[in-house]
Amino acid sequence: MSIGHTLLGLLESGPRHGYDLKRAFDEKFGHDRPLHYGQVYSTMSRLLKNGLVEVDGIEAGDGPERKRYAITDAGVSDVALWLATPEKPEPYLQSTLYTKVVLALLTHRNAADLLDTQRSEHLRMMRILTDRKRNGDLADQLICDHALFHLEADLRWLELTAARLDKLAEAVTR
Amino acid sequence: MTHHPAGSLLAASGLRKTYGPTTALDGAEFSIHPGEVVAVMGPSGSGKSTLLHCLAGIVPPDAGSITYNGQEMAGLSDTQRSALRRSEFGFVFQFGQLVPELTCVENVALPLRLNGTGRKEAERTALAWMERLEVDDLGAKRPGEVSGGQGQRVAVARALVTGPRVLFADEPTGALDSLNGERVMELLTEAARSTNAAVVLVTHEARVAAYSDREIVVRDGKSRDMERAV
Numbered sequence: 001m002s003i004g005h006t007l008l009g010l011l012e013s014g015p016r017h018g019y020d021l022k023r024a025f026d027e028k029f030g031h032d033r034p035l036h037y038g039q040v041y042s043t044m045s046r047l048l049k050n051g052l053v054e055v056d057g058i059e060a061g062d063g064p065e066r067k068r069y070a071i072t073d074a075g076v077s078d079v080a081l082w083l084a085t086p087e088k089p090e091p092y093l094q095s096t097l098y099t100k101v102v103l104a105l106l107t108h109r110n111a112a113d114l115l116d117t118q119r120s121e122h123l124r125m126m127r128i129l130t131d132r133k134r135n136g137d138l139a140d141q142l143i144c145d146h147a148l149f150h151l152e153a154d155l156r157w158l159e160l161t162a163a164r165l166d167k168l169a170e171a172v173t174r
Numbered sequence: 175m176t177h178h179p180a181g182s183l184l185a186a187s188g189l190r191k192t193y194g195p196t197t198a199l200d201g202a203e204f205s206i207h208p209g210e211v212v213a214v215m216g217p218s219g220s221g222k223s224t225l226l227h228c229l230a231g232i233v234p235p236d237a238g239s240i241t242y243n244g245q246e247m248a249g250l251s252d253t254q255r256s257a258l259r260r261s262e263f264g265f266v267f268q269f270g271q272l273v274p275e276l277t278c279v280e281n282v283a284l285p286l287r288l289n290g291t292g293r294k295e296a297e298r299t300a301l302a303w304m305e306r307l308e309v310d311d312l313g314a315k316r317p318g319e320v321s322g323g324q325g326q327r328v329a330v331a332r333a334l335v336t337g338p339r340v341l342f343a344d345e346p347t348g349a350l351d352s353l354n355g356e357r358v359m360e361l362l363t364e365a366a367r368s369t370n371a372a373v374v375l376v377t378h379e380a381r382v383a384a385y386s387d388r389e390i391v392v393r394d395g396k397s398r399d400m401e402r403a404v
Binding site for chain 2: 112116117119120122123126127129130134148149151152155156159162163
């Protein structure tokens, strides 16, 4: 995820301090990975340097000065361009799971066991996400669903591979 | 000798079942505790549904032991097994389970009526279950007049109306889209947990299995309990 673009997008609704930005980011997007203050300030200085934000005001407090940032017209155009550009689909061609299955077959270990164990681990994570979804709001449900559908895709691959293990064993040990 | 885990409500060991030349079950094991949701997973033709049918006493296994509440099922007569199914077990299938000539509330009340409950009381209990499954406004409609998701919730209400101790669900969301399927699973597992019913959930869908507490995998008629395997 582009942190710069996300912070810019959050600024579109009005100027904010770095601390407010971090809080808004963590609340909406940082469920598992909240931002470090350092990341916020380094990102804001880069956006400032590139003319995508400007300093809207400075407040002196007990601690260091607090800058309030506002998005510029160039910043708004940058957010619009980012939103309009599709993300590159990731084909995961260098899958660790694939490598493990092939290596298990090459070394005459039990590849079916490996797949069963992996399925169980995927399901464990899916149960955690399903629980979180049950107890969460709509935003939680959407973010968990995204993860659940990806895990499900992995599982479908696991099932298909399990069904093809004999053929795969023949092909890789030939 | 058969070994069934302590405290299990329904348990099976060494189950074998063949249909002509086809071996459907080849030494399958199973156990479930009250209030537990266990997913039975595995590829098509692996023996999942046969396992469910044996556990529910619908099909007798060729060999092996099944105990319900500590009692050996093979020792029961056909009549006793039918009575057990009617009073202790509930069933939800993929589709085609509601009687098209009856209204939805009559469908839900049907198991109670078959057990001898009067019409008024049966329909009152049925409506309470329909409310829990969020379909109480469909009472007067016939199954042909409701959507697939609604019909499946009516079917879940019917399966739970007698207060079964084990709910057997065979691909209960197989004919539904994601959103409806998930809602059915949420309501089904919530309702089962609130009554401490055990749920045997046959599914090939991982997102459905994610509503379970643990899964067993059936492959080539053999089962594998993943909780004990890991």
